[in-house]
Amino acid sequence: MLARDDQDSLKNTPLHGLHVSLGGKMVPFAGYDMPVQYPAGVLKEHLHTRSSAGLFDVSHMGQLALRPKSGNVEDAARALERLVPQDIVAIAPGRQRYAQFTNPDGGILDDLVVANFGDHLFLVVNAACKAEDEAHLRAHLSGDCIIEHLQDRALIALQGPKAEGVLAKLCAEAPAMKFMDAGPHKVAGLDCFVSRSGYTGEDGFEISVPAADAERLAKTLLDNPDVMPIGLGARDSLRLEAGLCLYGHDIDTATTPVEAALEWSVQKSRRSGGARAGGFPGAEKILAHFDNGASRRRVGLRAEGRAPVREGALLFADVAGGEPIGKVTSGGFGPSLSAPVAMGYVPTASSVLDTKLFAEVRGQRLPLTVAAMPFVKNTYKR
Amino acid sequence: MTTTLYTSDHEWLAIDGDVATVGITDYAQSQLGDVVFVELPKVGRSLKKAEAAAVVESVKAASDVYAPVTGEVLETNDALAAEPALVNSDAQGKAWFFKIKMADKSELGGLMDEAAYKAHTA
Numbered sequence: 042m043l044a045r046d047d048q049d050s051l052k053n054t055p056l057h058g059l060h061v062s063l064g065g066k067m068v069p070f071a072g073y074d075m076p077v078q079y080p081a082g083v084l085k086e087h088l089h090t091r092s093s094a095g096l097f098d099v100s101h102m103g104q105l106a107l108r109p110k111s112g113n114v115e116d117a118a119r120a121l122e123r124l125v126p127q128d129i130v131a132i133a134p135g136r137q138r139y140a141q142f143t144n145p146d147g148g149i150l151d152d153l154v155v156a157n158f159g160d161h162l163f164l165v166v167n168a169a170c171k172a173e174d175e176a177h178l179r180a181h182l183s184g185d186c187i188i189e190h191l192q193d194r195a196l197i198a199l200q201g202p203k204a205e206g207v208l209a210k211l212c213a214e215a216p217a218m219k220f221m222d223a224g225p226h227k228v229a230g231l232d233c234f235v236s237r238s239g240y241t242g243e244d245g246f247e248i249s250v251p252a253a254d255a256e257r258l259a260k261t262l263l264d265n266p267d268v269m270p271i272g273l274g275a276r277d278s279l280r281l282e283a284g285l286c287l288y289g290h291d292i293d294t295a296t297t298p299v300e301a302a303l304e305w306s307v308q309k310s311r312r313s314g315g316a317r318a319g320g321f322p323g324a325e326k327i328l329a330h331f332d333n334g335a336s337r338r339r340v341g342l343r344a345e346g347r348a349p350v351r352e353g354a355l356l357f358a359d360v361a362g363g364e365p366i367g368k369v370t371s372g373g374f375g376p377s378l379s380a381p382v383a384m385g386y387v388p389t390a391s392s393v394l395d396t397k398l399f400a401e402v403r404g405q406r407l408p409l410t411v412a413a414m415p416f417v418k419n420t421y422k423r
Numbered sequence: 424m425t426t427t428l429y430t431s432d433h434e435w436l437a438i439d440g441d442v443a444t445v446g447i448t449d450y451a452q453s454q455l456g457d458v459v460f461v462e463l464p465k466v467g468r469s470l471k472k473a474e475a476a477a478v479v480e481s482v483k484a485a486s487d488v489y490a491p492v493t494g495e496v497l498e499t500n501d502a503l504a505a506e507p508a509l510v511n512s513d514a515q516g517k518a519w520f521f522k523i524k525m526a527d528k529s530e531l532g533g534l535m536d537e538a539a540y541k542a543h544t545a
Contacts, residue, residue: 274482347459347460348462349459374482381460
């Protein structure tokens, strides 16, 4: 149990009162008192999101506006390219892209989403990293941009096959949006930023709403019988089945985007031979990994038995003896597959699909197979 | 006539002569959430009191189940391998974990009766 002092130092999101009234089981997460599950439980919440629609409070995440001092959004995009290996200039107005802040060693400081709102960029970063991210942006981009931490906004994710139908009743433009479209829209008459994206592998939306209106919007969405509130427990099992990285676990300052199997997120224009190759922290190492390969790689892992293989489990090439060749970085039970799923890092030679490995769990070596991710087919509206 | 006793680690023991049937309490399952995997001790294994004897895993986490008494495992509940969710639906009935032949019944002295356990979890 937490001491009273620790409880008191936890922050609340604008939806905290709603979580408590819905029976949420509250736990500390990234400095916030957050619901890990509601009375339905992780399993039902997970499956409901895959079959209907789930509502997630992700207001603990950081929302930032990057406004170009010149008035030209391309100048903000060029400035941000000094900190990330992505092509930010090419993000069209009304679109967004997945990115990473890298460090001089080629490691990942945080992963984020960058949207072009026409006259400025809108960034969503991880809760645990948001103070450092803001300081990083101020240290490097203050010459070109005004950096605004939007602390008066909540963030609500609505995910699942029925999310479109639910949101359409409150936002007529929602159904026409495609995966990774993003921009200001009215939702239930409120001034929101809506993107068609998420962290579950399902079609869905993320809605940034003024903090003062957040509870009203969440209640309106929950009034729809298709929508169930979903806690952090199911958020984690959903993203794991979708093969998506959790910062601080599957990616961190010791992993490059190439080792993390995130090559798809680095556009050709920023790679060797590209129009704006390099020019981001750690470019030398990251581009060398692109050009020559990395010695290890993040892979998906499926178990033969039913025992979950969790974060920290050591990976071995053989059923007995030998040194560990890698480690599980995320793992658990995949409710949609009714089977354990995991991801971890292994030597590149062992990263080939169908490679047989072993994970040490409570002194026993359990057989695993390197498997394609996502584990559950994603349903994005492209 | 069996007597049911409880540990502070949220195990229950149904005592019948020198054999105890062991499981986790309804309170424990409600705290764990949806159980997806149970690992049971091998029949014939000698367990010392407070030794990790079984593992129960929810979607979120793995938890140890400790031997509440010293003794030898006589039988395990194979139904849990096929249907771990029994732990959620019938923790103090069909979802027993194992039966143990107690080596020293005086170890039962430190355990709680139902009223004391209820107070413990209140």
